[in-house]
Amino acid sequence: MTLRAEGVSRSAGGRLILDGVDLTPRRGGTTGVLGPNGSGKSTLLRLLAGVLSPARGVVTLDGCPMxxxxxxxxxxxxxxxxxxxxxxxxxxxxxxxxxxxxxxRSAWRPGSPEDEEAVATALERTGLTGHAERSWHTLSGGERQRVQVARALAQRPRELLLDEPTNHLDIQHQLDLLALVAALPLTAVVALHDLNLAAMYCDDLLVLRRGRVVARGAPADVLTEELIAHVYRVRADVTPSGPGGRPHIRFLGTLPPSGPEGAPASHEHLA
Structure with a gap:
C-alpha cells in the first residue's frame, strides 16, 4: 500500500476546489495530474502531503488516515x-x-555520514555537485527548482510529490528532470501543464476539470483529441509516437467558449 485519496473534497473562500476525487498512485510508478489552472491540482497534492485536510473523504498512507x-x-x-x-x-x-x-535527525544533532551520503547522492543525481557551495541567492529560477528536487531526494522518501517541477526550466532540464523522476524506485505524483511531457514520462494520468476527475488511465487512453477539446478548449491533433505508442500532441488553435457549464462531452467512463 502507499498513498491513497478516497473521495476527497476541499473548499476555499466558499468555492469548491476539489469534489470527490479518488487517486491511488501505482506503487513505483509516475502518476501525472493534469488540468487547467484552477482545476485543483495543487490542492490535491497538498492533501496527499498532509499539509491540508479534506473537508470530506480521507487520505491514507499505508492504510492509516494521514x-x-x-x-x-x-x-x-x-x-x-x-x-x-x-x-x-x-x-x-x-x-x-x-x-x-x-x-x-533528532533536534540539534549534527549530520551523520549517512546524511552526508544522501546529500551527495542527491546533488549528483540532479547534476548539482559542482554547485554545492554556491549561494542559494545567486541561482536562477531553474537552478533553484533543481535544488529543491535534490532536497527532496536527500529525504530518501518512498513517495515524491511534485507541483509543476518543470516551471522555469529550459527544455533540456525539463527532460532530464522528468526522466530522473520516472526512473526513481519510488511512487511519484507530478502535477504538470505540459501534455507532451506527461505523455512521455508518466505511467498513468489523472485529469481534473473544475475540481472533478474527468479521466484517468494510461496516456494513450486519456490524451485524446476529444478530451483535450473538452478540458482545455483547444483543438489538437494526437498521434502515436515513440515506444508503446505514447501520444504526441500538436496544438491547432483554441476553441470558442463553451458556456458556463462547459462542453457536453464526458470522459467519466475512463475514471
Whole structure:
C-alpha cells in the first residue's frame, strides 16, 4: 500500500476546489495530474502531503488516515517539491539539500555520514555537485527548482510529490528532470501543464476539470483529441509516437467558449 485519496473534497473562500476525487498512485510508478489552472491540482497534492485536510473523504498512507500520523513520520516517507521556494537566510546549495535530512535527525544533532551520503547522492543525481557551495541567492529560477528536487531526494522518501517541477526550466532540464523522476524506485505524483511531457514520462494520468476527475488511465487512453477539446478548449491533433505508442500532441488553435457549464462531452467512463 502507499498513498491513497478516497473521495476527497476541499473548499476555499466558499468555492469548491476539489469534489470527490479518488487517486491511488501505482506503487513505483509516475502518476501525472493534469488540468487547467484552477482545476485543483495543487490542492490535491497538498492533501496527499498532509499539509491540508479534506473537508470530506480521507487520505491514507499505508492504510492509516494521514491525520492520525505524526508529521515527522509522514516527512520521512513523503517528500514534496513546491512550485516556488525562497529563503531570506544565507544558505549554500548543499545547506538547502541538507534540509531534506531534518526528518531523520533528532533536534540539534549534527549530520551523520549517512546524511552526508544522501546529500551527495542527491546533488549528483540532479547534476548539482559542482554547485554545492554556491549561494542559494545567486541561482536562477531553474537552478533553484533543481535544488529543491535534490532536497527532496536527500529525504530518501518512498513517495515524491511534485507541483509543476518543470516551471522555469529550459527544455533540456525539463527532460532530464522528468526522466530522473520516472526512473526513481519510488511512487511519484507530478502535477504538470505540459501534455507532451506527461505523455512521455508518466505511467498513468489523472485529469481534473473544475475540481472533478474527468479521466484517468494510461496516456494513450486519456490524451485524446476529444478530451483535450473538452478540458482545455483547444483543438489538437494526437498521434502515436515513440515506444508503446505514447501520444504526441500538436496544438491547432483554441476553441470558442463553451458556456458556463462547459462542453457536453464526458470522459467519466475512463475514471
Amino acid at each position: 491525520g492520525e500520523l505524526r508529521r515527522r513520520a509522514v516527512a520521512k516517507r513523503v517528500a514534496v517539491v513546491e512550485q516556488q521556494a525562497d529563503t531570506q537566510v544565507e544558505l549554500t546549495v548543499a545547506d538547502v539539500v541538507r534540509l531534506g535530512r531534518v526528518p531523520h
